[in-house]
Amino acid sequence: MTRIGIIGMGFMGFTHFEGAKGLEGAEVTAFSTRNPTKLAGDWTSIKGNFGPPGGTVDVSGLKASADYHDLLDDPDIDLIDICLPTDQHFDVVMESIAAGKATLVEKPISVCRDQARQMVEAAESAGVPLLVAHVLPFFPEFEFAANAIADQTYGGLRAAHFRRVIAPPDWSDGMSDFTKLGGWGIDLHIHDNHFIAHACGRPEKVFSSGILQEGFVNHVHTNYVYENGPAVSAVSGGIAASGLAFGHSFELFFEDGTLLFDAGTYGDEWVVSRPLSLVSNDGSVTSVELAGDDSWCGAFTRELQTAVNHLQNGDSPGPLSARVALDALNICYAEAESIQQGSAVTL
Numbered sequence: 001m002t003r004i005g006i007i008g009m010g011f012m013g014f015t016h017f018e019g020a021k022g023l024e025g026a027e028v029t030a031f032s033t034r035n036p037t038k039l040a041g042d043w044t045s046i047k048g049n050f051g052p053p054g055g056t057v058d059v060s061g062l063k064a065s066a067d068y069h070d071l072l073d074d075p076d077i078d079l080i081d082i083c084l085p086t087d088q089h090f091d092v093v094m095e096s097i098a099a100g101k102a103t104l105v106e107k108p109i110s111v112c113r114d115q116a117r118q119m120v121e122a123a124e125s126a127g128v129p130l131l132v133a134h135v136l137p138f139f140p141e142f143e144f145a146a147n148a149i150a151d152q153t154y155g156g157l158r159a160a161h162f163r164r165v166i167a168p169p170d171w172s173d174g175m176s177d178f179t180k181l182g183g184w185g186i187d188l189h190i191h192d193n194h195f196i197a198h199a200c201g202r203p204e205k206v207f208s209s210g211i212l213q214e215g216f217v218n219h220v221h222t223n224y225v226y227e228n229g230p231a232v233s234a235v236s237g238g239i240a241a242s243g244l245a246f247g248h249s250f251e252l253f254f255e256d257g258t259l260l261f262d263a264g265t266y267g268d269e270w271v272v273s274r275p276l277s278l279v280s281n282d283g284s285v286t287s288v289e290l291a292g293d294d295s296w297c298g299a300f301t302r303e304l305q306t307a308v309n310h311l312q313n314g315d316s317p318g319p320l321s322a323r324v325a326l327d328a329l330n331i332c333y334a335e336a337e338s339i340q341q342g343s344a345v346t347l
Contacts, residue, residue, distance in 0.1 A: 011048035013083035019300030030063035111182035132325035155255025185217025189236035194328035
């Protein structure tokens with residue numbers, strides 16, 4: 001049994017806690033938060049941009065601590081799950097690695113490239129597993145898409161386009177500091193950069209145009225350059241009108257078919273404009289049957305199960321690879337540089 005200790009009980013900590021209820025061979029046994037109300041099990045203040053709000057939780061069977069060092073020092077905790085704000089990742093990850101604890105940290109690994117590199121190198125040097133919780137590849141539509149690319153289910157991928165946009169959020173005070181987030185280029189669009197690096201491989205170059213704010217990306221259009229690969233592009237940013245709280249989509253053009261998906265929150269209503277669909281060369285359009293738990297935290301369960309399987313069986317970390325997370329962050333910085341220069345940037 002892998003015993004998990006969650007550090008940070010905000011929206012993502014709560015989401016991981018709920019997702020962990022569906023794990024095989026693992027469970028949350030401890031959590032840490034400086035909030036005394038949350039320590040007592042009152043999580044009603046927790047809310048996010050999807051899923052239900054927090055409620056009242058029976059924490060009598062959990063180790064609850066105001067000091068996260070208690071979790072790092074606890075020999076009965078096998079996996080440290082860090083769900084703190086991004087600007088706190090570096091110190092806690094480095095301490096967790098020094099304590100010899102297998103570590104899962106929420107995305108992005110960091111806003112700072114040097115800190116991200118130090119974390120990855122420290123974990124590799126110490127032989128301590130470091131995983132980064134990029135959840136997008138575990139959502140059913142994106143998991144299906146990544147597998148179709150890898151397995152060439154519909155032949156080779158010829159081209160792809162991704163979209164991820166939001167209105168400036170007002171649901172969390174923690175989203176108000178643009179620089180701590182790394183802008184929408186890192187906080188939001190890194191999902192696309194990570195998925196592209198995971199599914200298509202790291203591009204050789206990026207060419208981007210867009211809008212910068214305080215040196216970070218607010219909105220971006222990017223072409224990812226693969227010398228011998230597919231034509232890949234993405235648009236992402238945080239400048240949508242308030243009625244478009246969130247939207248994401250993709251178009252994948254294979255040799256033997258086209259995969260389409262489009263969904264988002266329009267006027268406070270979740271709308272699936274195009275469920276995952278396969279357009280075939282014979283002219284037919286069919287909905288793709290998706291397997292797995294489609295509950296609000298099902299993707300997080302699959303994400304956490306991948307981490308557990310990696311620790312228990314040596315299975316591949318897949319999308320949780322810290323090196324791929326570092327690649328995604330480097331792509332974000334290359335995009336900002338490309339916007340500034342007005343030219344392609346080599347990775």
